[in-house]
Amino acid sequence: MRTRLILLAFAVVAIGQVAVPIGMIRQREQTLQCGRAYKFKTAPIDPSDPFRGRYVWLNFEQHCAPWEGDKNFPPGRPAYAWVEVGPDGYAVVHKVTPAPPVTGDFVKVMAVYPGWGTNAGNVQFTLPFNRFYLEESKAPAAERAYWKHSNRRGPTYQNTYALVRVRGDDAALEELYIAGKPIREFLRETKP
């Protein structure tokens, strides 16, 4: 009887432990398949995560937008960036609010601090998809390429961006494009 109970508890625990990563996968797959694609213009660094390996740290060109909320908000609070496709085909955050919009796409961001001076009325925010994981040996080369092509004065600047799919409150980073090509393809082609 006791053994049966223990094995039953084991089965429940095992199901729970497998269900969590499966839930993560399911949510991401749905966003990747059904989410609307947005191109976010970028800028990078190359650190490493002790658990998840090497990644390219992504910075985004737009990190400021009009803030519609309490002006004295504490730094680091969660907020919602309203996104739409701009005239150039890239994603634009047109405002940031403390609550999510009822309609339209949004990304949950971290409101870092309110703007001041000529930037008053805006908020500085951090997008949640700021890491692009890569195979260990490729990350440094990817980072170098990223730095080179994210340069505003460079010829390929217009084509360097992160493709993100947005669905509900989930935003899935699908690919990083350098000079208009997926980063792995770009690295293969430019390999010395």
Add this chain to the structure above:
Amino acid sequence: MYEQLPGLVRDGTLTAETAERLRKRYGQPTGSGKRWAILIFGVLGGVLIGAGVILLVAHNWDDLSRSARTALAFAPLGSALLLGGWVLARRRENLPWCEGAATYWVLTIGATISLVAQIYQISGDTARFFLTWILLGLPVVYLLRSSVAACLYFIGATTWVGCINYLQHGISPLWYWPLLVLAVPRLAQEWRSDCLSWQATLPGWVLAVCLCIGAGLSLAGAMRGAWIGAYTGMLAIMYLAGMRWCKAPSVWQRPWQTVGALGLGVVALLLTYYWPWEHVHATDWTRLGSHSGALITGNLLAAVLPGVAVVIAGWEARQAKWAELDRVMVGFGPLCGVVGYALATNRNCGVFAQAIFNVYLLALGLGAVIAGIRGNKLGRMNVGLLALSALLIARFFDGDWSFLARGVAFILVGAGFLITNVVILRRKGAVTA
């Protein structure tokens, strides 16, 4: 004991019947050295395999498709579940198997979550990752009755409280305490069966050290200076509880007393400076508002811990002998903390609070020296002298005493070290005149 039994029977100390009764009472020797080796290598094997899997995880496999990588991501957890299930069904009473499998199992939970996060480019945040990991790993602690898994749980919970940001996550760091409580019944089981066993001692050390780190982090939303009451109270409770319920022959088996005494000494020494009291103000109550829950609960905790410690110490004081004077002195620590805090907040008298702790550390050191001398405990006496020396050195650098006064004080403490050690060693018969 088994090796000595034949000799004891030969020289007439024991009769053959008594020796036989002893053998029956304690059973046949099981080769404890071998058991320890199996246990250590079992756990080490679990740790190494788990760590190796994590390292593999950190290395992406770009050449595989996403679905293939996802399937591989479940390999560590799948193998751990198979091993765990087998151990539960067939080797439940085998300690090395249980500990090794539990360690591997807990590590692979983190590995699988990390792998999935990496494959699907989920940036996530460290606090949420650790919370998921430890909550999924907690049942393993109970299923396999593993002390090493309990240690990993405590370390994970402390890492979580170090990463949590109330504003960002909307979760108060005070949840650290209920998180720790979730694993305490497992420890209590071991303490009840044998508080001197390694299964009780190892998690005891880990929990005591984790508490020293996590308690302060959990009070992030409370008033400045709340840590003073919380730490003095918590460390005093650790010491008093350890002295009362777990009297052990070796330091290794006394995690609560050791961490409590050392921690209280360090905190008391810090409080002999002015800086901890400098920014303690009653005006912090004006922050009551959106985060009032964390503020009130944190302050309540900082008030309850010293309160409980003072009550226990008062209870101990009624039956304390000279040789147990240190227990009473330890109880004064939280009392001084509360009085000092009240002075620093209400009247902005940080200097008086500082003075109280200078006197307290002096009394704590002297109390330990007296208790050591009366009870013939060399270690306790030297710890007392160490506390006195620490106080003297601290004041040597920031006090306005003359060189003459400082010199004399150093000579007196140095002489105290020598004389008391010689006296106690002579009493114990280790030194002949």
